[in-house]
Amino acid sequence: MTHKFPPISGKLPVFMHGADYNPEQWLHDPAVLEEDIRLMKQAGCNVMSVGIFSWAALEPEEGTFNFGWLDQVLDRLAANGIYAWLATPSGARPAWMSEKYPEVLRVEANRRRNLHGMRHNHCFTSPVYREKVTIMNGKLAERYSSHPAVVGWHVSNEYGGECHCDYCQEAFRSWLKRKYGSLDALNRAWWTTFWSHTYTSWSQVESPAPHGEMMVHGHNLDWRRFVSDQTIDFYKHEIKPLKAVNPDLPCTVNMMDLFYGLDYREFAKAVDVVSWDAYPTWHEAESEVGIASWFAFNHDIFRTIKKKPFMLMESTPSQTNWQLVSKLKRPGMHRLSSLQAVAHGSDTVQYFQWRKSRGSSEKFHGAVVDHVGHANTRVFRDVAELGRTLSQITEVLGTNVPAEAAVLFDWDNRWAINDAQGPRNGGLGYEQTVVQHYRALWKQGVPTDVIGSGxxxxxxxxxVLPMAYLLREETGKRLDKFVEDGGTLLATYWTGVVDEHDLCYLNGFPGPLRRTLGIWAEEIDGLHDHDRNALVMNPANRLEFEGSFEIRELCEVIHTEGAEVLATYRDDFYAGMPVLTLNQKGAGQAYYLAARVREEGFYDSLYGRLISEAGVRRALDAELPEGVTAQLRSDGESDYVFLLNFSGKPAQVRLDDRAYTDLETGEVKTGRVELPLHGSIILKRSSQYK
Incomplete structure (x- = not known):
């Protein structure tokens, strides 16, 4: 039975292909706007994001609105079969507002109010700012919700940052009162008896400050949760007038690459479709594996947090202007990078920006149309070629990624780990560790979800449970049941150390998983950068690979409590003690890795064995060359296998014995498939996921 998600918009039941469009920058030159339409059609672009930073053009003075130019832009798009994600302009407010209502300006942690400027330099709690946003969004909704060009709302732009003004302090206290109910409960959760920090009045509670309180970890963690929740609340405030006029028009927020400040898993609950902005730093090294796997991980997060296809809202068709080195995309990389997003579940490919600005900070950021203003450029040809490809693979639209493996990643665990003092204050490397484990699955072509503890x-x-330092009791119970019911779990060092309040477990680490894993973690040793140890596989171990693998940075001293020892430490006073264990529990099995192994070959061998044991299906039953991955989308009748070459050189892949066709050309493929440098191909076969 075929299963597909419906298209993001029924108006445009094909892959969306387009860019951020800023016509307000060119209102002085109508010829440019006319030429834009012609070039959009030539590039195979069918959708634009419009109005993202247009507040000053829409409301040049308080209460004076000018929608005429936007009417013309949207009408012109509609007349030419091009659609629009219409933006709310709250990402940057006009100067008149900052001058008349200084309370809208953000206050930093040092309690100093900012000047006007930049983006998102406003308070999400300010009653004035919320009122002005409601007025603007209400007028946009009344005027454009039924416009034939509009397919959805692009709400604000890349939300982020925090404010410490008096409004936000009161909102933080109210948030804490709702969560804890009483000061006694808050004091227990934050362990405020430490350093005599006990609160006796709610008015004493403030946000963390560099010249005040910064060392109560529960306090820091709750502030980050509050900032995330308050931003989500502001987003809900933004969409209220939009939904009041047309509740069926989808709303999205463009998110960012593993952004630190907001819990996107919680944010996703409030949006209709997830979108995000991806800017890989391609061509840093001979092989693109490190960058490609990092962005694959991000793509899989943004698909998993809503459990359906997402949108690639921004990418660059050439180069950025803000990376340390802004490299041009080499031939083939634009297609490869874009199809990577599609392979992991994107139903759009969109860019920042359509036409390069003449001035200001992004005038050298990549665009479909360069300053020269015509189509005779390499970048424009790359975009047009991708437009043709997307038009040929419409049957992939709405298909799922059938993942049987998952990596667990939580934002509050991330915040807690990075706030921990010890065992390595030079950096515990949580994010890098998670992606290192994920990369081993990605390299072997294993469709993978990135899930949360809930x-x-x-x-x-x-x-896979890397560094689950903050682990709730309930999550531990559910993971234990997962193993009992026949699942395979792999957890690492620094897991099950604290609860949701960042309070240490007193029953021995790894806390709720101690019995599941069959080990007790007594100590953790932080290694200097020059220190080395090694993991030595036991002879004839059940994982069926041997060798010695270098360890750096972190070594946990553990004792088995029913678990089988698969590998031991080579050096130091804990030489010969367990470093890799296996505990059989119920119908399943739980592995524990007690140290950070540096060598990729170890993870390749380990996960090769685990996916075989667990019966996890790969996108392609074939050996993949180093740097080539196979990714999969499926509708239950047809599988679509994306072969993507990030190796930095030409490569060959030998197909398995199933029948394949090239989705773009219809050519039958057997035996070896040749992938040129930065090459990519989409193969279709009968589904194995029926």
Missing amino acids: DDFAPYKLI
Whole structure:
């Protein structure tokens, strides 16, 4: 039975292909706007994001609105079969507002109010700013919700940052009162008896400050949660007038690459479709594996947090202007990078920006149309070629990524780990560790979800739990049941150390998973950058690979409590003690890795064995060359296998014995498939996921 998600918009049941369009920058030159339409059609672009930073053009003075230019732009798009994600302009407010209402300006942690400027330099709690946003968004909704060009709302732009003004202090206290109910409960959760920091009045509670309180970890963690929740609340405030006029028009927020300040898993609950902005730093090294796997991980997060296809809202068709080195995309990389997003679940490919600005900070950021203003450029040809490809693969639209493996990643665990003092204050490397484990699955072509502790574990055969320092009791119980029911779990060092309040477990680490894993973690040793140890596989171990693998940075001293020892430490006073263990529990099995192994070959061998044991299906039953990955989308009748070459050189892939066709050309493919430098191909076969 075929299963597909419906298109993001029924108006445009094909892959969306387009860019951020800023016509307000060119209102002085109508010829440019006319030429834009012609070039959009030539590039195969069918959608534009319009009005993202247009507040000053829409409301040049308080209460004076000018929608005429936007009427003309949207009418012109509609007349030419081009659609629009219409933006709310709250990402940057006009100067008249900052001058008349200084309370809208953000206050930093040092309690100093900012001047006007930049983006998102405003308070999400300010009553005045919320009122002005409601007025603007209400007028946009009344005027454009039924416009034939509009397919959805692009709400604000890349939300982020925090404010410490008096409004936000009161909002933080109210948030804490709702969460804890009483000061006694808050004091217990924050362990405020430490350093005599006990609160005796709610008015004493403030946000963390560099010249005040910064060392109460529960306090820091709750502030980050509050900032995330308050931003989500502001987003809900933004969409209220939009939904009041047309509740069926989808709303999205463009998110960012593993952004630190907001819990996107919680944010996703409030949006209709997830979108994000991806800017890989291609061509840093001979092989693109490190960058490609990092962005694959991000794509999989943004698909998993809504459990359906997402949108690539921004990418660059050539180069950025803000990376340390702004490299041009080499031939083939634009297609490869864009199809990577599609392979992991994107139903759009969109760019920042359509036409390069003449001035200001982004005038050298990549665009479909360069300053020269015509189509005779390499970048424009790359975009047009991709437009043709997207028009040929419409049957992939709405298909799922059938993942049987998952990596667990939580934002509050991330915040807690990075706030921990010890065992390595030079950096615990949580994010890098998570992606290192994920990369081993990606290299072997294993469709993988990136889940949170509140997600359903039942659909998976293998769950990877890297550095789950903050681990709730309930999550531990659910993971234990996952193993009991036949799942395979792999957890690492620095797991099950604290609860949701960042309070240490007193029953021995790894806390709720001690019995599941069959080990007790007594100590953790932080290694200097020059220190080395090694993991030595036991002879004839059940994982069926041997060798010695270099360890750096972190070594946990553990004792088995029923678990089988698969590998031991080579050096130091804990030489010969367990470093890799396996505990059989119920119908499943739980592995524990007690140290940070540096060598990629170890993870390749380990996960090769785990996916085989767990029966996790790969996108392609074939050996993949180093740097080539296979990714999969499926509708239950047809599988679509994306072969993507990030190796930095030409490569060959030998197909398995199933029947394949090239989705773009219809050519039958057997035996070896040649992939040129930065090459990519989409193969279709009968589904194995029926």
